[in-house]
Amino acid sequence: MPATVVLGAQWGDEGKGKAIDQLAPRFGWTVRFQGGNNAGHTIVIGDTTLKLHQIPSGLPTPHCNLVLGDGMVIDPWVLEKELDSWRELTGERPEESRLFISERASVILPFHRMYDSTDKVVGTTGRGIGPAYRDRIERVGIRFADIEGILGNPGAMLEISKRMTSQLLSVGMREEITVANLEGDLRWILDRFSKSIAPTGPMLDIALRNGENVLLEGAQGAMLDIDQGTYPFVTSSVTSRANASHGAGIHPGHIDACLGVTKAYTTRVGNGPFPTEIPSSDPSGSHMATIGHEFGTTTGRPRRTGWLDIPALMEAQRVNGFTGLVLTKLDVLAGLEEIKICIGYEMDGRPMTMLPARAEDVARCMPVYETHEGFKSISEEEWLDMAQKSNDEKKWIDSLPATAASFVKRIEELSGIPVECIGIGADRRATLSRPGGIFDLEFEMANF
Helix, strand or coil, X not given: CCXXXXXXXXXXXXXXXXXXXXXXXXXXXXXXXXXXXXXXXXXXXXXXXXXXXXXXXXXXXXXXEEEECCCEEXXXXXXXXXXXXXXXXXXXXXXXXXXXXXCCCEECCHHHHHHHCCCXXXXXXXXXXXXXXXXXXXXXXXXXXXXHHHHCCHHHHHHHHHHHHHHHHHCCCCCCCCHHXXXXXXXXXXXXXXXXXXXXXXXXHHHHHCCCCEEEECCCCHHXXXXXXXXXXXXXXXXXXXXXXXXXCCCHHHEEEXXXXXXXXXXXXXXXXXXXXXXXXXXXXXXXXXXXXXXXXXCCCECEEECEEHHHXXXXXXXXXXXXXXXXXXXXXXXXXEEEEEEEEEECCEEECCCCCCHHHHCCCEEEEEEEECCCCCCHHHHHHHHHHHHHHCCXXXXXXXXXXXXXXXXXXXXXXXXXXXXXXXXXXXXXXXXCCCCCCCCCCCCC
16 A cells, blocks of 8 residues: 655645644554654644644544654654643543654754754754754764663763763853763653654554555655755755655655645745745735734744745655645635736846755745735635535535635646645635545544
8 A cells, every 4th residue: 555745845834734634534654754843733623723743643533653753853852742732632642552753763852952052044943953963964863772772881971971062062052961961861761752662664664565554744845855945044854755755764665645735825934035925014925924823833933924936836846746735725815805926036137937056046036926816805614614515515616716716726737736635724624625536535523
């Protein structure tokens, strides 16, 4: 049975959590394959809002196994907070039954968070993600599989603590990582999560060969990929389809579908070029930020807003080969008199159809827009009724206001990628699903 990948097709914050939550009932496994607690996946179930940073978004589906994969860097303290919040809500302890931490995943320690806090250029989340990946590349990082051996090696403990202290000093921090500090942290991790640490790659391979369905969940987005994004204003991992199998510990032949999640507009958090950004003084940008509640799930920082960027979307398509799109937050555009789509750029008077490699050149790209008629604002209840009727009667986009339906069709025409699902509200029910498509299934309001 093949695996399916869900990826962000923009600069992150596209609504991947909701899409994965909707798909999870079809799958026996949901897997995070890269990143760390810099992800922020929000799931709304009725009156309950879940904000997940490390745990896969299949958490609300009881039969779904949850994997923190080989390619992740994991903060155990943040993980414990997420698990405690879930236990308070449902009474379940997934770490004792269906949550598995890859033995090959790297550990984020307090040292990594301290080091990351000194960043003043990229605008990272400050969660220690980049320093943990740096340690991995330099082959000095600590994986979950390594903890017990390090604890039994006093020489290694001393060497690691000295290295960490020296690195903090190099960035102006006079904090000492003592052997006692390090030992206490590592023993706590082992005591807390030893039952969950497992060879997850072989487990997933066996599951797939036995015919089970696996959903691979990306964090961040295509434009934040360390190799293919707007470098250096990117995350510290490979966010693409190519890394989905590698970061999960399975071969790429298992994957046959890849869904790209994109907003009906564009947002970005942190620094870096953003060609279609709308000035904060512009009413359209203010509308998107306010109606769309555009604040980072992980950081709380206001997101920069802009019009949908087709050239950036096609860059994401080039790298990932999306078999379908999930279009989110279409409802946020309601109430605008006109809606724009960026169909190309101009740089120094020359037409451009793709993003340049250098961030400074991307910043010089001037968007070329086509303008579409907007559609009227309607209430949350009306959007929910529209979604219910569309899915019951299999009407698909014909249920939308005519101008909104035309906008969706234009996105399909420009991208060449079929839209499989349309989000028209935060609630999991506020979704239009293509009849017969992967999202065409009944929603259960409460699994726990």
